[in-house]
Amino acid sequence: MRLPRVAITSGDPAGIGPEIAIRAASDERVRAACEPLIYAPPPDQVFEAGRLSPRAGRAAFDVIVRAVEDARAARVDAIATAPINKEAFRLAGLPWNGHTDLLAHLTGAREVAMMFFSEALRVVLATVHVPLADVPRLVTPQLVESIVALTARELPRFGFENPRIAVAGLNPHAGEHGLFGREEETAIAPAVEASRTRGFNVSGPLPADTLFVRASRGEFDVVVACYHDQGLIPVKLLAFGQSVNVTLGLPIIRTSVDHGTAFDIAGKGIADAESLIAAVLLAAKLARSDWSARL
Numbered sequence: 001m002r003l004p005r006v007a008i009t010s011g012d013p014a015g016i017g018p019e020i021a022i023r024a025a026s027d028e029r030v031r032a033a034c035e036p037l038i039y040a041p042p043p044d045q046v047f048e049a050g051r052l053s054p055r056a057g058r059a060a061f062d063v064i065v066r067a068v069e070d071a072r073a074a075r076v077d078a079i080a081t082a083p084i085n086k087e088a089f090r091l092a093g094l095p096w097n098g099h100t101d102l103l104a105h106l107t108g109a110r111e112v113a114m115m116f117f118s119e120a121l122r123v124v125l126a127t128v129h130v131p132l133a134d135v136p137r138l139v140t141p142q143l144v145e146s147i148v149a150l151t152a153r154e155l156p157r158f159g160f161e162n163p164r165i166a167v168a169g170l171n172p173h174a175g176e177h178g179l180f181g182r183e184e185e186t187a188i189a190p191a192v193e194a195s196r197t198r199g200f201n202v203s204g205p206l207p208a209d210t211l212f213v214r215a216s217r218g219e220f221d222v223v224v225a226c227y228h229d230q231g232l233i234p235v236k237l238l239a240f241g242q243s244v245n246v247t248l249g250l251p252i253i254r255t256s257v258d259h260g261t262a263f264d265i266a267g268k269g270i271a272d273a274e275s276l277i278a279a280v281l282l283a284a285k286l287a288r289s290d291w292s293a294r295l
Contacts, residue, residue, distance in 0.1 A: 003035045004077040004287035006280050007067040010040040011082030013047040014056040015261025016271035021082050023273035024280050034284035037076060039067045049267025057088030064099070068106045071252040077290075078253035078283035082276060085261045086129070097129040100247055103254055112249035113150050115222075116232060116258060117158065117282065118239035121215055122222040123231040124151050124248065135227045136183055139170055144191035147224055152200045154248040155222060157289055166211055166220040167192055167204030168230060174207045188226075241272060244279045253286045255279040 008025055011017025018040060025036035041047075041059040064084075070076045081099055089096060096102035104112045115124045126147050127138050148165055155163035167188055168174075171181030178185055188205040195202045203220070212234035215223050225231025235243050236258060245256040257275040265271055 001291070003033070004284045004291075005075070006030075006034045006036050006283050006287070007070060007076040007079045008036055008038050008276070008280060009063050009067050009079065009081045010038060010060075011063075012056050012060045012085040012088055012261045013041055013045070014049055014051050014053060014088075015083060015085060015263055015266050017060075017082030017084075017261065019267075019269065020257075020271050020273040020276045024080075024276040027273070027277050030277060030280050030284075033281050034077075034287070036280060039063045050263040052085065052088055052091070052263070054088065054091035054093070057085065057090070057092035057094060060084045061089065061092065061094055061102075064102065065106065068103065068252065071254075072107065077287040078255070080276065080279040080283045081254065081256040083257055083259060083261045085263075099245075099254070099256060100128060103247055103250055103252075107251050109250050111146055111150055112247055113147055115151075115154075115246045115248050116235045116243045117246050118235060118243035120238040121212065121235050121243075122155075122158075123212075123235050124222060124224050125228060125231050126224055127227050129228065132227065132229075136170065136181075139183055139187050139226050141187050141191040141194070144188055144224070145194050148191065148195040148200055148202050149198070150249050151222055151224060152195075152202075157286060160221045162201050163221040164219075165195075165200065165202040165222055165224060166206055166215060167202060167224045168208040168211050168226055169205035170226045172207075172209075174205045241274045242278055244275070244282045246282070253283055253290070255283040255286075 008021045010021045021038050047056050067079050100114050170183045175181045175184035184205040192204045243258040247254045
């Protein structure tokens with residue numbers, strides 16, 4: 001069986017993406033697992049390292065579009081993406097807040113979610129790049145139930161049959177029976193109960209201050225977090241550089257790094273490629289798993 005072809009997109013060309021893409025594609029572990037193909041802007045396009053610009057945002061967008069087209073046409077088996085800069089996207093007039101919503105748009109996926117995957121901890125985010133003040137309004141029973149269903153459907157691809165899913169509470173102490181907020185009673189608990197009736201192995205809402213410790217010790221396979229920092233602080237504390245950002249719900253395989261464009265060190269040759277290497281290796285593993293499932 002041939003090695004899977006993994007497209008490595010170079011991300012924002014003014015950030016560390018281009019250098020870590022080259023390092024990842026040259027890594028012996030990567031070359032043993034897949035055929036890495038770097039997707040980058042044309043070589044005649046020059047960008048100043050560490051400088052935010054609409055040109056760089058547009059160039060990063062064009063590269064992603066090309067990689068997605070090739071993935072959908074089966075010219076590559078998976079995509080691993082270096083980081084983009086959301087401000088550069090906005091300066092370029094692009095309406096997407098990041099890879100996740102852009103990839104959903106490009107593939108026509110109706111339900112997607114961001115998962116951070118590591119051996120130490122796995123977290124799916126119910127909301128992602130939104131102001132914290134908007135989170136209570138966005139965490140509805142429908143959203144939580146759909147995220148639980150998507151997680152339960154996708155986790156077997158990662159080796160977790162009938163995954164044990166835990167849903168974090170939004171408020172301190174998961175609301176303490178309404179003393180510190182009612183979202184647990186009005187939104188999260190009804191969604192968890194509805195999910196159980198559908199046969200999913202789900203618990204919650206559980207206090208977030210102890211839930212991630214319990215999950216990291218093996219009590220749960222994955223945690224659904226209500227908002228960005230609630231989920232990503234524990235993941236990055238336990239596995240920064242080894243965790244992989246995976247988009248659930250796409251018709252293609254997409255993995256990514258667990259960090260940003262790092263303009264402050266771009267062009268200095270000191271960026272660590274380990275997170276992108278981990279993303280490429282997971283993408284290749286998922287591609288091989290999909291092949292086996294089709295046999």
